[in-house]
Amino acid sequence: MNNVWNADRANTIIGQFRTVRGGLLPALHALQHHFGYVDDAAIPLLADAFNQTGADIYGVLTYYHDFKRARPGRHTIKVCRAEACQSMGSEQLLDDIKKRLNVDVGGKTLDGEFSLEQVFCLGNCALPPSIMMDETLHGRITIDQVESLCRKVRS
Ligand code: FES
Known part of the structure; x- marks a missing residue:
């Protein structure tokens, strides 16, 4: 949807997957669906929610080429x-x-x-x-x- 990045909104989205087993990938997809990409500012939020390191999250984010890391065009x-x-x-x-x-x-x-x-x-x-x-x-x-x-x- 390419909404402007908003940490509160991102936290709400991530929160929907926090207790879901294997919820990290669905959370990343949901963030991308809402913002059109996954902002680097989401990494610490995801790390906190899924009890992983930022490096772990970064590794997952960059492993899958489907995830965009920069805001796309309109x-x-x-x-x-x-x-x-x-x-x-x-x-x-x-x-x-x-x-x-x-x-x-x-x-x-x-x-x-x-x-x-x-x-x-x-x-x-x-x-x-x-x-x-x-x-x-x-x-x-x-x-x-x-x-x-x-x-x-x-x-
Ligand atoms: S749409 Fe199927 S080959 Fe292009």
């Missing part, structure tokens, strides 16, 4: 690079998006509007190439359509 573009989409030009599409938005995979645009991610199948293989803009799937998409979507969500 919007996220996910480009599918799996086989069906690749065969219909997703590599070129990804390159074009990188150039036109001036952003790398895993990064965000300078204005903080867009994060760019690569994924391997969005379940829309019949309509390649596919992207996901925030929560919406788009198939048979071109770079011009991606730009138009960006303008639309930006306004």
